[in-house]
Each structure stands twice: as C-alpha cells, then as structure tokens.
Amino acid sequence: MTSELLHGATVLTVDADDTHYTSGWVAIRDGRIHGVGDATTMPDPTSFDRVTDLTGHLVMPGLVNAHTHTAMVLFRGRSEGHSLLTMEGWYNTIRVPELSLEGRDIGPAVALSCAEMALSGTTTFCDQYFFAEEVAAAADAAGLRAVIAYGIVELGDRARGIDELSKAAAFVEGQRRGRVIPWFGPHAPYVDNSEALLQDEVAEANRLGCGLHLHMACGPEDNEQTLAQYGVTAAQALEKAGFFAGRVHAAHCLDLSAEDIAVFARAPAASVAHCATAGLRSGREAICPVVDLRAAGVTVALGTDNVAANNAYDMVAEMRMAGLVASHREGRAQPISSRELVRMATIDGARALGIDGETGSLEVGKAADIVAFDMRGPGWSETPDVETALVYSGSGRDLRHSFVAGEALVRDGALTRQSLASIRETYSATYADFWDRVAQNGAAA
The missing domain is CATH 2.30.40.10 (Urease, subunit C, domain 1)
Structure with missing residues (x-):
C-alpha cells in the first residue's frame, strides 16, 4: 500500500x-x-x-454512526406527521411498504447512504435491517467500516423466528468482507422477539462470538407492553434472560429507570446509541438519560437512526443535537462538553461496537x-x-x-471509488421502481 x-x-x-x-x-x-x-x-x-x-x-x-438503517433512505420524506417510534407510525408508513422490498432495491439505497455518510465525515456505521447480505455487500463496495446486524423479527411466529435466527447465524458465519463485522439484530425485545427467541439468540451469539444490536425503551408503548407481560422493564427482563452476558448495543433507550441504568452498568459490554434528532422528530417526550448513563460508567455513542426519521446522516449535526437535548433535559448549560460529544461520536462509538482497539482515535498502530x-x-x-x-x-x-x-x-x-452522480442515477431508478411496486401492491403510504 x-x-x-x-x-x-x-x-x-x-x-x-x-x-x-x-x-x-x-x-x-x-x-x-x-x-x-x-x-x-x-x-x-x-x-x-x-x-x-x-x-x-x-x-x-472518522466519525462513528452507531445506529442506522441504511436501506431506509428509500423512505426519506415518507413519514412526515408520523412517529416512527410508535406502532402506528412504524406500521403504516414503513412496515406495510417494506413488504414490497426486494433484494435488488438494497444495494443502490445503501450505496447512496454510504456516499452521504462518507461525504459528511462518517467512516464507520452500525446497521440493523433486513437483507443483511446485500447491505454488507454495498457497504464493502463503498469502503466504509461497518457493523451489520442481521435484523430478526419474529412477530409471534415461533417457526419464523427460528428460521430467521438460522439465517442470521449463516450470515455471521459466512461473512468474509474485511471491513464488515457481522452481528445479530433482534429488532425489539418483547415487541417482535419473544423471550424464548431472545434466549436462543443469546446462545447463538455466544457460540459465534458476535454482538447483539437492538432497539430498547423507545417510548410508552414499548414499556407498557413489557411491563404488562413481565412486570418489569425490557432491560430488567433481558438481564434475567441472560441477554447482557455478552456485547449488547441498544438504540434509543429513552425511558430508562435508575434500575435500568444499573443493569447497563453491571453488564460487561453493554452500550447505548443515543439518537437525539430521531427521537425529537418522532415526538418522544422522554430523552435518553445520557448524563446519568455516563456517570454510571456506561458507554454512550451517537447515531442518526434511519433517514426517514432524522432525515440526514450528518454526525456533526448529531453531536450538536445531543448537546442541546442534554442541556434541555438537565436544565443547565452544557452538562456534556463539546469535547465529550466528540468522544461520543468517535472513540465511544468504536468502543460500543467493540472495535476501539482498531479505530476511533488517532494513535500509532490503529487503522x-x-x-x-x-x-x-x-x-x-x-x-x-x-x-x-x-x-x-x-x-x-x-x-x-x-x-x-x-x-x-x-x-x-469528492468520492474516489464511484461518482456521486452515478450513485444518484442508479438510486433514482431504484426509488421510482420500488414505489411503483408499492402502489401496484396496494400498499401506498
């Protein structure tokens, strides 16, 4: 070289x-x-x-985007007026059109997302979605470093959950791309992954040595469902199920109690992806308790979430928003300093993904x-x-x-591997084809 x-x-x-x-x-x-x-x-x-x-x-x-769904650039601008952190908003504006997604849609969408990230300072991202193989291939082609979590959704169908976990394991075992790290991505515990499946996922993750990336405590619906079924919060139920024994990276974490924070603090490798902009745009009253988490020794990274909820991949803007919402939540000026925000967007993001020995700071020997x-x-x-x-x-x-x-x-x-113009041209054709398909299938948002 x-x-x-x-x-x-x-x-x-x-x-x-x-x-x-x-x-x-x-x-x-x-x-x-x-x-x-x-x-x-x-x-x-x-x-x-x-x-x-x-x-x-x-x-x-380079900046680390610790939580996103790159293929969902196809939904940018399609969820206005809806909260994607509610079942209504997610199901009606995202889940129904998603049923028309095909593997051929993913590469061009992820390529555009990677271009936007690369051109705004992100060098590593963590993705959780369907079509993980296609996402990984597109990330590899773009040259970014990526943790790709195979999205697992059970939705009450035990056979489906077992099949999805088997496919996720095959993805992890078969991944050979140098800058891509494969993980499991149980979408949301107790909402669309049962306790039995979660325990299976933990066992497989331990066998394969991979991390688990999930959504947690996204709002009242999430918490109410878990409390009604188990009598405790998702974090506490997951701890009892052994979920926190390995590397766990949880997105959002808006409604965390003091005991929930203690669960994260007790875990050997648990972290949080704070997605400040997406949470605000989705109308969530609760704000991730970043100051309390950090005080307890929990690694907190920053993420954009998907660009249907954000609507951009600008991690500099995400640092700024994280600082602003922390001031609002704590009722005082800059409870998180600019220096700490930079660390959250770099080395803390790398630490959350288990790659801080490889990236996240400028030190001799690192990538x-x-x-x-x-x-x-x-x-x-x-x-x-x-x-x-x-x-x-x-x-x-x-x-x-x-x-x-x-x-x-x-x-x-300017991008060096492929021109932005060619990426946009391919994506535009894919976007038009996808939404024509959605309309033909009678699922227009």
Missing part, C-alpha cells in the same frame, strides 16, 4: 489524554497510523508517496480512519476551543477528505 503524510492541520487525536496539535501531522503507512505529532517532530516528507498540506483544516478520527474538515469558512472564525467550533458551528458539509484503513474514500470533497 502507499504512504501519505497529512500536515499543517489542527489535529485532534481523541486519545486518552485528548492530545491535540495546533500545527500537526499524521503519517499513514500500509493502512495504519504510523505517527502523530506537532510540526517540530514531522518526518521527512520525501519518504512518503504522497504529501497533503491541510493547513486550515481539522484532522481527527488510518481519518477525516479532515475545512475550517476556513466563516462559521469557523478564530476560537480557543476547536471542539466547540466543530460541534456548534461546523457541519458535515465542511468535510474535504476521508480515509478508511488508509484508503482515501473522499478527496477534495
């Missing part, structure tokens, strides 16, 4: 000490970070295949998953705090360069 020296930039390493350099450099060799430092320690540029001057840029670890934001625009005027400038003044649209494992996926604001 080639080598490249990035220099002249403000560098945020997001290491344990939050080391940063006002005029720094990052060396990339063989897909890994070979060195990081300030101008006084910069290596000889002539020893690199490529040298890139990033004066006026912020160089930092060169690196992004560069242009700070020369008017919103980035001189500031003593570059993290605050990024979170509250910046935008994913300021992204200029993005690397995954040392490969430039975005250079000078």
Whole structure:
C-alpha cells in the first residue's frame, strides 16, 4: 500500500489524554497510523508517496454512526406527521411498504447512504435491517467500516423466528468482507422477539462470538407492553434472560429507570446509541438519560437512526443535537462538553461496537480512519476551543477528505471509488421502481 503524510492541520487525536496539535501531522503507512505529532517532530516528507498540506483544516478520527438503517433512505420524506417510534407510525408508513422490498432495491439505497455518510465525515456505521447480505455487500463496495446486524423479527411466529435466527447465524458465519463485522439484530425485545427467541439468540451469539444490536425503551408503548407481560422493564427482563452476558448495543433507550441504568452498568459490554434528532422528530417526550448513563460508567455513542426519521446522516449535526437535548433535559448549560460529544461520536462509538482497539482515535498502530474538515469558512472564525467550533458551528458539509484503513474514500470533497452522480442515477431508478411496486401492491403510504 502507499504512504501519505497529512500536515499543517489542527489535529485532534481523541486519545486518552485528548492530545491535540495546533500545527500537526499524521503519517499513514500500509493502512495504519504510523505517527502523530506537532510540526517540530514531522518526518521527512520525501519518504512518503504522497504529501497533503491541510493547513486550515481539522484532522481527527472518522466519525462513528452507531445506529442506522441504511436501506431506509428509500423512505426519506415518507413519514412526515408520523412517529416512527410508535406502532402506528412504524406500521403504516414503513412496515406495510417494506413488504414490497426486494433484494435488488438494497444495494443502490445503501450505496447512496454510504456516499452521504462518507461525504459528511462518517467512516464507520452500525446497521440493523433486513437483507443483511446485500447491505454488507454495498457497504464493502463503498469502503466504509461497518457493523451489520442481521435484523430478526419474529412477530409471534415461533417457526419464523427460528428460521430467521438460522439465517442470521449463516450470515455471521459466512461473512468474509474485511471491513464488515457481522452481528445479530433482534429488532425489539418483547415487541417482535419473544423471550424464548431472545434466549436462543443469546446462545447463538455466544457460540459465534458476535454482538447483539437492538432497539430498547423507545417510548410508552414499548414499556407498557413489557411491563404488562413481565412486570418489569425490557432491560430488567433481558438481564434475567441472560441477554447482557455478552456485547449488547441498544438504540434509543429513552425511558430508562435508575434500575435500568444499573443493569447497563453491571453488564460487561453493554452500550447505548443515543439518537437525539430521531427521537425529537418522532415526538418522544422522554430523552435518553445520557448524563446519568455516563456517570454510571456506561458507554454512550451517537447515531442518526434511519433517514426517514432524522432525515440526514450528518454526525456533526448529531453531536450538536445531543448537546442541546442534554442541556434541555438537565436544565443547565452544557452538562456534556463539546469535547465529550466528540468522544461520543468517535472513540465511544468504536468502543460500543467493540472495535476501539482498531479505530476511533488517532494513535500509532490503529487503522488510518481519518477525516479532515475545512475550517476556513466563516462559521469557523478564530476560537480557543476547536471542539466547540466543530460541534456548534461546523457541519458535515465542511468535510474535504476521508480515509478508511488508509484508503482515501473522499478527496477534495469528492468520492474516489464511484461518482456521486452515478450513485444518484442508479438510486433514482431504484426509488421510482420500488414505489411503483408499492402502489401496484396496494400498499401506498
């Protein structure tokens, strides 16, 4: 592989000490970070295949979108006026049209989602949906790092649940794409996955050594159903069922009690994906108790959720929204600092997915998953705090360069593997065909 020296930039390493350099450099060799430092320690540029001057840029670890459903870009703009965190909103605007989905729809949809993520600073994402093999193939083609959780929905049909789990296990066992990590994705415990199936999923996940990604505590309906059936919340019921014995990554977690938080804190590898924008757009009164979770030692990452609920993949905007809703929930200014928000969108996201030894910070030996934001625009005027400038003044649209494992996926604001125009053209045809099919099937939203 080639080598490249990035220099002249403000560098945020997001290491344990939050080391940063006002005029720094990052060396990339063989897909890994070979060195990081300030101008006084910069290596000889002539020893690199490529040298890139990033004066006026912020160089930092790639962002981690810890919860999304990339194929659901097909539903963007189709759920206005509905909450996707209620059974009514999800069933009528998403689930019924989903019945017309075919495998051929997935690749073009995921390709567009990956393009939007790459062009706004995301280098790793966690996806949970149907057609996991097609999602994984499209993510691999785009070059992003991805945890792909095979969506498992039982809906009261035990035979279906067992069949879905068998297919999920085959997906995990057969996955061989270098930047793709396969997981199980039980959609929502006790809503569309029975306790018996959940226990089977835990046993299989333990056998295969994979993580579990699910939705939890999405709102009153979710909690009321679980309380009525089991007398305790989903988190407490799952703990009794042994679900928290391995790696568990739970999205949303809006309505968590103090005991629920203790469940997460007791678990060896449990984390939360906070999707602030999607929760607000869905009309949820409750807000994920991020401050309390973090105080208890629970890893909290950030996610966009699907873009039918968000409606964008901009993780810079997601950092900002997470900061704003935390201030509102706690009733005080900045209970989560900008620096902490940056960590939640990088190293904490990587930690939630079990890959913090590989990515999430700029440290020697880690994969060169690196992004560069242009700070020369008017919103980035001189500031003593570059993290605050990024979170509250910046935008994913300021992204200029993005690397995954040392490969430039975005250079000078343009995709390198495939043009955005060609991705859009293919997607537009797929979108039209899909919604024509929905109409023909009598399931128009």
